[in-house]
Amino acid sequence: MNQASLTSPRAGRHEKNMVVLLSLGFGLIGLDRFIILPLFPAIMRDLGMNYQDLGNLSAALAMAWGFAALGIGGLVDKLGRKNVLVGSLLLVSALSGLSALAAGLVTLLLLRALMGICEGMFTPTGITVTIEVSHPSRRGFNLGIQQALFPILGLALGPLIAASLLETLHSWRGVFAIVALPGFLLAWLIARHYTPVAGRARLHRRAGTFSTWLLALRHGNIRLNILIMFCILSCQFVLCAMLPNYLTDHLRLSTMAMAFVISAIGVGGCVGQLIIPGLSDLYGRKPVVMLSFAASAALVAILSMAPPQPWLLFCLLFGISFFNCSLTCLAVGPLTSESVPPALLPAATGIVVGLGEILGGGASPALAGFVATHYGLPAILRVALGGSVGGLALSCLLKSPEIIPPSSLPISDEIMPDERFSLEEA
Template sequence: MNLKKWDTSYEWKIVLLLTLGFSLVGLDRWIIAPLLPSIMKDLSLSYQDVGLIFGALGITWGIFAIFAGSLSDRIGHRKILIFSLILFSLASGLSGSAMGLTSLILIRALMGVSEGAFCPTSFAATAVAAKPSRRGALQGLQQSGFALFGLGLGPIIATQLLLILPSWREVFWIVAIPGFILAVFLFFVLREPLQTQGGQLLIAEKQATAQVRVNWLDLLKTKNILLSMIGLFCTMSCVFVISAMVPLYLENFLKLTSQDMGIVVSAIGFGGFAGQFIVPALSDWIGRRLSAILGFLGSAIFIYLFANAPASVPVLFGLLFILSFFSLGLIALLSGPIAAESAPAGLVASAIGLVVGAGEIFGGGVAPVLSGMIAENYGIQNIFYLSLVGTIIGMFISFFIKETAPRKTQISQLSTAAV
């Protein structure tokens, strides 16, 4: 297939729609964080309860990411993406109807099921739509919407809507509406993998490996897949702890006002937006391995600086912006190009689902529960140690990642041939 005649029209249309889709995943998932002070008061929740709410969503997200990725490799992308988009939008609205801890946990767990199904399938859809030479940049662009809307604009939207709406309950229904509209656009634009150029490129690979039975054990035996799983757990122990607990830390420990808290917390989204696009795009040039090492190093430095920063809005915003740039950029790198390029033929969505699932179960599920326990028993100011340990471990394991960036591997192959 002639890559110079790539179908850029479909490529950019579907990347735009999937970017908006993953933006809504982030918005629906994280709009709850800046609303927590009001929700905790109305529903009489503790820090440990908050950890359970985030943990339930993370665990169901992780489990269904694993199985949905595998399922989409067999039945295609359309059914999973359109149905899950409608379902998690509905769950977002229903969050505003929760009357207590149990109902809120159940609703957020349902959201985790649907968003977990959407996540790896959308990454795989972007991977087959994108021209290989810009796959890292486009997968990063798609994932960057999660941070921008969920963690950047979300806190501002939530705190401003609270000023004009009767309560926090109506906020959830407002942010749910765009998901239903986007599902209609996906219905008319989204193609199945083998109807795309990227999917057709995989046909030869599938035929070449048709006699080889690939299973979960084969994925786990792939070193980069295993390292990506561990690495994603490490960086998510940073991202999801700060995203869930920092709003409460700023209001309850540093005594910032709700509006100042919203401004500071928005740095997670704006920094993450830049990082989720730039880090994978940069890895197209300097390599996936070096990008991962630098990402974890930057995360470790800035989580320490943020944990020891004074109650100054500009200082906190700046430190949180840079911390989020590195840590959310790592999520896009590990679950995007590294997982996709390391997958056995025909199992791109399965590999991404396994990586995202493992990272979500432990980093998005277990880590918030642990941080809630730490906050409840030892003080909310001590939650950052969990994130610091995770980022240090992640930096260490990144040294063992096998390089997969097309530009870097081609250079290596040419050098070997020349010798």
């Protein structure tokens, strides 16, 4: 990057515009991913499905997401970040719209798996671009903003949007068609506003996908981040998948009370990602990660003993999601980006996101289902607690990256990605 681009007054606007656009993009990814859950009762009646089919649909998307994220580094090298961002968002929107035409389980499984591939392409690329456009002193804060709308649109507002559209349109097919539309507009806005950093693609093309994986795994916290992501998602995905049944079948809450409590996952996750990553910019990554894991573990333990009081359960689940979603942001964002040279960032992010999604999104809910079947629904909270406690233990091993104090940075609002490394130095 030349000096003129660093001092340009447009640099600050570009950073803000891209963070907002990428946040909206990831929010729509969350909406497209989770919108099927509140629509499934209607889909089940029309297409003759059962709850096992719902689990299979969720697993298909999660596994495809993870494997796509693993291989995204090579695709970014060939096509460029802009093309991957725009293309994946267009495809997700198109596939979501095509879900309205599904005639059975096989068609929906195929469409959900393809959506998972496209969402797995967008996720690490969006994280990488957010880091690219962010000033070093704002990386954690900007990553928090970029990730914040995923839980709020997908888990908090998604059920309300689905219910409102279903009541108006009287068709789950129409809901899929309507939800697909904003993605096309957003893809056009990203294509119009995103200007890739000059020279970055050249650095990426010097290494193949497999070699970049091996190089990335040798750096900093990458291997540890994979295990930490598994612990985070073991808590987060178990609660998302199994807690509704725990609330209705074990605590005997009504359906409306259960929905109110579950909405805390989306609200808490959104608020947490706006606060905790920014605090890590000020006080360091490792202390904030350790504190977040400890708080999550304590809240899960209290949740396991809590009486069936909706407001109390809402507050506890809000706090758990507040810390867990923030931990996800930190693990795939600053902890990964500050462990590798810029040339290895797409591959490193893909590894952490991909393996975390495969293990956390696939293995953890399956384990929780086994535990619930054999030991009862309350035992699922032990699985979630084990994830937080394990993450706390692993976080003690983190190598604290060097945080640049704001006082040592230039006053101008400019884009200053860390270019201290080259691929040869890796």
